[in-house]
Amino acid sequence: METQxxxxxxxxxxxxxxxxxxxxxxxxxxxxxxxVARVLLVGPFASERHxxxxxxxxxxxxxxxxxxxxxRYDYRGIGESTGNxxxxxxDRWNEDVQLLSDWFIEQSPxxxxxxxxxxxxxxxxxxxxxxxxxxxxxxxxxxxxxxxxLRSSLLRWARLEQIFESPENRxxxxxYIRQLExxxxxxxxxxxxxxxxxxxxxxxxxxxxMVDDAAANQAYRKPVKIVRFGKDATSVVMPYARYDEVKxxxxxxxxxxxxVNGALEVSAGGRNERSD
Amino acid sequence: xxxxxxxxxxxxxxxxxxxxxxxxxxxxxxxxxxQTHGVERDRVGVLFLNGLxxxxxxxxxxxxxxxxxxxxxxxxxxxxxxxxxxxxxxxPPPEWLNxxxxxGYASIVSAKIRELVARFNLSGVVMAGHCAGAVSAVYAAAxxxxxxxxxxxDPYFHFQQTNxxxxxxQLNLWALQSPLGRFLSTIYDLLKEIRLxxxxxxxxxxxxxxxxxxxxxxxxxxxxxxxxxxPVRKTPGMKPRVGEFDYLSHALRLAGRRSRVVVKVTDGxxxxxxxxxGREAVRMHAQHWLDECFPLDTCNGSSVxxxxxxxxxxxxxxxxxxxxxKVTIPRGKVRINANDxxx
Numbered sequence: 202m203e204t205q206x207x208x209x210x211x212x213x214x215x216x217x218x219x220x221x222x223x224x225x226x227x228x229x230x231x232x233x234x235x236x237v238a239r240v241l242l243v244g245p246f247a248s249e250r251h252x253x254x255x256x257x258x259x260x261x262x263x264x265x266x267x268x269x270x271x272x273r274y275d276y277r278g279i280g281e282s283t284g285n286x287x288x289x290x291x292d293r294w295n296e297d298v299q300l301l302s303d304w305f306i307e308q309s310p311x312x313x314x315x316x317x318x319x320x321x322x323x324x325x326x327x328x329x330x331x332x333x334x335x336x337x338x339x340x341x342x343x344x345x346x347x348x349x350x351l352r353s354s355l356l357r358w359a360r361l362e363q364i365f366e367s368p369e370n371r372x373x374x375x376x377y378i379r380q381l382e383x384x385x386x387x388x389x390x391x392x393x394x395x396x397x398x399x400x401x402x403x404x405x406x407x408x409x410x411m412v413d414d415a416a417a418n419q420a421y422r423k424p425v426k427i428v429r430f431g432k433d434a435t436s437v438v439m440p441y442a443r444y445d446e447v448k449x450x451x452x453x454x455x456x457x458x459x460x461v462n463g464a465l466e467v468s469a470g471g472r473n474e475r476s477d
Numbered sequence: 478x479x480x481x482x483x484x485x486x487x488x489x490x491x492x493x494x495x496x497x498x499x500x501x502x503x504x505x506x507x508x509x510x511x512q513t514h515g516v517e518r519d520r521v522g523v524l525f526l527n528g529l530x531x532x533x534x535x536x537x538x539x540x541x542x543x544x545x546x547x548x549x550x551x552x553x554x555x556x557x558x559x560x561x562x563x564x565x566x567x568x569p570p571p572e573w574l575n576x577x578x579x580x581g582y583a584s585i586v587s588a589k590i591r592e593l594v595a596r597f598n599l600s601g602v603v604m605a606g607h608c609a610g611a612v613s614a615v616y617a618a619a620x621x622x623x624x625x626x627x628x629x630x631d632p633y634f635h636f637q638q639t640n641x642x643x644x645x646x647q648l649n650l651w652a653l654q655s656p657l658g659r660f661l662s663t664i665y666d667l668l669k670e671i672r673l674x675x676x677x678x679x680x681x682x683x684x685x686x687x688x689x690x691x692x693x694x695x696x697x698x699x700x701x702x703x704x705x706x707x708p709v710r711k712t713p714g715m716k717p718r719v720g721e722f723d724y725l726s727h728a729l730r731l732a733g734r735r736s737r738v739v740v741k742v743t744d745g746x747x748x749x750x751x752x753x754x755g756r757e758a759v760r761m762h763a764q765h766w767l768d769e770c771f772p773l774d775t776c777n778g779s780s781v782x783x784x785x786x787x788x789x790x791x792x793x794x795x796x797x798x799x800x801x802x803k804v805t806i807p808r809g810k811v812r813i814n815a816n817d818x819x820x
Binding site for chain 2: 214216217218219220225227228229230250251252254255258259279280281283286388390391392393
């Protein structure tokens with residue numbers, strides 16, 4: 202019997218609570234001795250956590266096995282973190298990213314930090330990157346704004362509800378949206394969405410210069426990689442299965458890791474230039 | 478960065494060579510005492526087992542809510558990620574659902590219960606399992622003596638068809654969405670009902686016989702069991718959809734006269750019980766049931782029961798349909814009434 206701190210050496214995963222204003226964030230550090238880089242994983246929106254968890258953990262382990270230390274966490278009010286979801290806002294979740302990236306940088310400032318966001322997390326990671334945090338940025342399936350992520354979750358939820366609800370109780374996605382616009386709460390995957398969250402989501406945008414890799418690289422002069430999974434660049438498609446299968450996305454891990462490797466070289470070169 | 482906060486602690490159970498991460502929800506009443514002794518003696522703990530593809534927080538973080546509530550009420554609660562789930566080290570077994578349906582997690586859950594009982598000086602554990610987690614809970618309860626009771630949310634007693642053809646999936650969708658499809662689906666259900674009647678309600682081929690056997694052995698000993706049932710499409714209450722075999726009634730018959738099985742239908746809940754009505758109904762029914770079966774000794778906070786209860790002679794406690802009220806829960810305080818939940 203042991204606590205997380207003395208967890209078996211092979212795993213080297215340390216779950217801890219991290220204090221932020223008014224809540225405790227659940228974090229898992231995939232610790233590596235003498236890391237070549239650090240990655241902060243900024244996950245998708247609440248309703249997607251459940252489905253993305255397994256590929257997200259596997260990605261963290263994939264990186265840790267290659268000497269990249271990883272920190273992943275649950276947003277305030279979601280999953281293992283404390284706080285009431287209904288009281289949360291994009292500003293608070295933004296603050297989570299900033300506080301954690303600051304903590305991660307403090308651990309050893311000489312090791313480069315990569316911010317990696319998925320879906321809504323891509324917007325939040327990009328915002329922190331824009332404010333100067335991190336040496337490189339990796340985005341999986343970034344929506345144009347948070348509303349696109351919410352809308353995408355809502356569409357999937359409404360489709361599912363169509364299957365389980367009787368015809369008289371069925372609601373379409375537009376019925377739910379109407380409710381939100383009339384200042385009511387709706388419930389999606391067990392989370393209560395407020396109309397405030399819905400309205401705020403229109404103003405939580407991906408920074409304008411992050412439409413593609415080239416524009417972002419040029420704007421920030423740091424490595425940025427944007428991976429989109431849908432046929433249409435504006436769609437938010439997740440790289441994981443929905444309900445009934447564990448999907449093999451090793452191709453994505455390998456592709457992203459190759460980019461991280463390249464980014465680290467570029468980043469190290471940039472730093473040397475600056476120090477020269 | 479801390480492993481523990483005022484009301485929770487992150488734990489790892491590492492017995493039997495399997496590392497199982499989890500969260501322990503401390504009882505609020507005893508927090509000063511906990512700080513001194515670090516343990517909660519002689520209480521019945523509640524262990525949550527989640528369904529397929531979920532983390533220990535469960536869908537919509539419902540298990541976090543229930544564990545917080547039960548702990549606040551005096552029952553230390555635990556949520557764990559079994560191998561293949563959440564933060565556990567392993568990948569899921571290739572045939573995950575079959576693995577669960579055949580009792581694949583029984584030995585590990587039973588071992589983890591023993592660890593919890595020893596580590597937290599519990600008198601025993603009540604397992605709360607949802608869907609596939611309920612199946613694992615039944616198998617695990619039969620595999621050891623430390624389980625004092627079961628809370629089963631939408632348990633199933635049959636082998637589910639995992640690989641449906643694409644044509645079948647499309648057909649199902651069409652039957653749900655178009656008026657003609659719904660009409661034909663109703664006819665199909667009636668034909669199945671006729672077939673079922675001719676078969677004299679014998680359990681069909683997809684019955685999970687080892688699970689039913691395990692259930693029978695367990696329930697017939699008088700182990701307190703609470704079954705929470707979410708309504709299914711096309712049928713209200715406890716009954717299954719027309720044309721489907723009534724596994725729940727079959728399981729209750731198997732349990733026998735000495736069983737202590739209580740069934741509650743949670744109106745308004747969806748299958749995950751993660752929606753507001755579902756999670757409130759689970760909290761109220763389960764809390765009421767815990768208080769009845771494992772009352773807390775108010776003097777020292779310990780629960781009265783310390784051994785698996787001996788069989789008692791009592792009939793099934795079915796929910797009285799007439800007494801059942803439509804649960805509509807406003808965003809305010811909720812209290813429990815002796816028979817059901819009310820506002």
